[in-house]
Amino acid sequence: MEFTQFLDAKVRPGGLAEWIPAVPGGLGSWHRDPRGTSHNHEQHLRAAHDYRLRTQREGGREAWLGLAVEFDEQISLAAIRTAILGWINRHEVLRTHVTLVGEDTARYTTDPGTVHLRMTRIGWYQRAELLMEQIGGSFDRATTPLHWPAYRFATVARAHSFTLLFAADHSLVDGYSLINAQYELRELYAAAVARRAPHLPPTGSYIDFSGAERTEADAADDRHTAVAAWQEFLGGRPELPPFAVVPAADGLPSDPHDPSTPAQRSRTQRLLDDDAAEALARRCTDLGGSLVGGILAAAAQVYRAHSGVDRFATLMPRHTRNHARFHGALGWFVALAPVTIDVSDDPDFPTALERIMVSLDHAKEGAALPLLRLAEILGFTPEPKFVVSFMDTRAVPGAAAADEGAAQALRSHAYADDEFYLWVNRTPGGLRMHARFPAPAAYPGLDAILQGFVDDFADLLASIARDG
Template structure:
């Protein structure tokens, strides 16, 4: 399943309709909800609020994730409406909103069955570029976390097929949410067409999870195991950056804001080569993700001369079965560091990575914002490497064959590099985003070389199996 920036996506032309959730009476009809807000959500909301106050503009802080699901049949408008409403009723995170009042967050929630949909016909598009620009712009405007709903649905219908699209602010969903969403939306639509109950397991609420996680994190202090791990990890008291990035020219004209980051997506290895790489890593006492990180560390050492490779790795916090299928931001960040000062070979680097991963699991036990409060550092990640194995997700085979795509918005930063590596039924995919070039700083060429070299090294290691 691809995970691509929306303007790099493909949507076949057709009739565009937007589906906008609403509740009669607005937030005034909702009930005050005492459950706590996750640190992830609160920090994300405060950053968006501060940006709006500082710049007096909404654009430039888009941070949404979404999905596009393809249906090879004529659209049933009543079934689309029924599927969307059933999904909103199923996931409480789509029926809640958090506001800021000084240092306090206030949550408001509405009950299942209270949300309605407004159908808005935008028009027919023959040009796919104009269509994707319209969808992207609409999603950018609709997903600001400072208002409800911070999500939007759309359909693009043709004579014998249609595409169902969904986008939500990151505070409401994570990567696994998108993997689950494509199968759930397909089943809910099928059930609505066939007028039967959907065949979906029950799911828990991210709001319940957030409240428990918040209470436990707020009670943590310097004695928590995660704090010791992060104290060792932080270099100079700050999160590690991608040191291959050239420093900007201090004499270059200042910019009001960073431009949108470019992105890159590629298939690293096919399914057979991925299995070979996995066997090679396990034969050496490691794992596939350990091998990927070890290869990245070796390329990083060769290109930068750095003595250590340090990055953050997202880890899901869906540790109880009730949350496996829930929408929400179930993510902690694990600090991974590898000593490469002696130019280790791959088996040695892999061994060191596996030791670091064991330690990193302890570091991911507290939300990043809470750790930043305790240790006093800037909690904005600069270099992140993510790994997900999507093969066990319902519908993974059809999604990977093109029946669904995960989408993401633009991002805006001059100093961050994100790399997502996903194992799918068809192999190993890599997606990335990084700073845009500027006259005084050619970043993309350097980062592209790093990513290309990483792919070639992984292929070579897989061939040694």
């Protein structure tokens, strides 16, 4: 399944309608929920609040994830309504809201069956670019974490097909949420059309997870094993390692919440087909490593070649769905693992892979606490600058159809002139890559530098898969 910046996504024109959740009586009818707020959510919420205070703009800067699911049949409005409401009732994270109360947070939750849907017909679009601008603007405005609902649905209907779109603030969903959601929404719709119960397993609540994670993390101190891993990774520095291929800011805006910071560029491509991806995995296994280790080792080699630095240091997201009941839950189940190796001797691929595998084992300890809690303990700024992510989606129901175009994972714009994010996904069709990086306006010539880095990374993986 492709993971695409929204305006780069492909949705065919048609009749646009928005589906907006609401609860009669508003938040005043909800009950106060004592379960704690995750550090991820709180950090994200405070950033949106600070942005509003600083810019006098309502809401937060766009930071949403979403989904577009294609249906090759005429739309049933009644079935869409039933499917969306069934999904909201299934996932408690869509029926809860967190507010800031001074230095604390307060959570409010409403019960299953209390949320209603209001459909608004926007109009018929014949040009895809105008359609996407309309939907994107609506999603940008609707997904701030400062209000509920911080998510929205839309449908684009045609004579014999339709597209169901969904966007939610990052505090409510992560990448794995989207991978699972495309199958759930399709099954809920099919069940509504057939007037049967959906065939979906029960799922846990991210709110339960958040409360337990918060209690455990707040009890941790500098004796926790994760702290030692991060102390070594940081080496006394007050900030997380940058992407060294990006030159120093030189007086240009580096605040991602500054309205003058241009939106980042993005790039999406398939790196390897399924056979080549299998060949790459075998090469890595034969050398005592893994596919994810091989991807990081290749990135480290290219990083050294382009930057000349002696140390490859990045953050790798790790999911925290460690209990079966959370495997299908919507939520932000993500911790960050600190990965670093020495590249001063220009290591070849087997050497880089060996070092990465050692670092990955050590990095697991670092992912045992949320980033914000680690920053509180160690006193560093918790703003990632260089992130490499890996997901394997092949085991998810419907993954093959999604990979062939039946669904797309979406993300909003990002605004930063000093961040580089690289996502690599193993799908039924092979190995896909999505990257976001500073816009050319931030630095003259930067686009060519970063495109060259990505080109060399793709070429090296293809070479290893082909030639060893």
